Amino acid sequence: MKLYSNAASPFARKVRVVILETGQGDSVDLVEVFGTTVDPGTMPIDKNPLGRLPVLEAEGQAIYDSRVICRYLIAQAAAPLYGSDSDQWRILTLEASGDGIMDSALGIVYEKRVRPEGMHYAPVMEGHWSKIERMLGGLDRNWLDLLEAPLNIGQISVACALGYLDFRLSDRDWRSANPKLSAWYESFSARDSMKATVPPAA
């Protein structure tokens, strides 16, 4: 298999953590690509015309987006990362919560990356940060049981989202208002899969 990926992308990191946690590291070649909203750069647009990453090539087809790729890899490994029948909807909602944090964090980062100075619109960035803050508060209050359960895709998504906040939005302090989430992340970050996928220094 071949994964079109970028070392700085939280969505690609999520896939790479799943690859490692399901023991498929030797079966997937990483291809580093780069692009933005305004320029697809080296993105494999013949495989995903949206010009977004990650994209997995497997069985002669292109599979995207990250959530679909994770499901594919988890199915290949028959790994129990979606929990039991009774847990699965909360686990999928936890996964969507992590993905939503990533979306808003990227919204903030892209505001400055793709727009010229003078066109950075603070209410959009603060609107995204409000979403993130509220979601982190919800995770800290209501989701510790599932975060501390056996490994599931929701944990991986949330951990990659928090890692991205540290990587790109380190001027924002997410920890002090969310001590339980912060302690959980500290412990989750020590997993080999997380250590192997830390984004490079900017």
Next chain:
Amino acid sequence: MKLYSNAASPFARKVRVVILETGQGDSVDLVEVFGTTVDPGTMPIDKNPLGRLPVLEAEGQAIYDSRVICRYLIAQAAAPLYGSDSDQWRILTLEASGDGIMDSALGIVYEKRVRPEGMHYAPVMEGHWSKIERMLGGLDRNWLDLLEAPLNIGQISVACALGYLDFRLSDRDWRSANPKLSAWYESFSARDSMKATVPPAA
């Protein structure tokens, strides 16, 4: 069940089409809510702190986002909308293709809705439109087999995406370069589920 929804949202429409196609219309109450990136408005942020819609309340829990809600409703109805084991990864990738078109279309719409005049940045809007154009071309060339197969979630996603282009970006002509996709959409739009969920005149 209760669905927090908005009549103009393509992601909410996708869920509402699934509800109708799986015969669950009588089991779901719709609650109309509204918000934007910069203001959560009447969004149920106690249920989804991200302040995004749709959100489904079922079995005493909040389920989001739209892709997770669709999977839940399809599982409840034991409907074959993910196809066979061999089809499922292409069907999920087709679903992600429709979702990606919606994301980029919303990117264009929100550019003008939430930013003041003079801060609408054309390269972002054109970047999103390029993603949409490339994806539509890909659908027209490579996905007709699955679009014309028995009903699946990928078709619903693509149809709601195209409906949104007609609704909000009707100044852009997506049809003439994509005649096969356009003919397919014409026929798919005639389904009762699509007719019952046409967005209101602006």
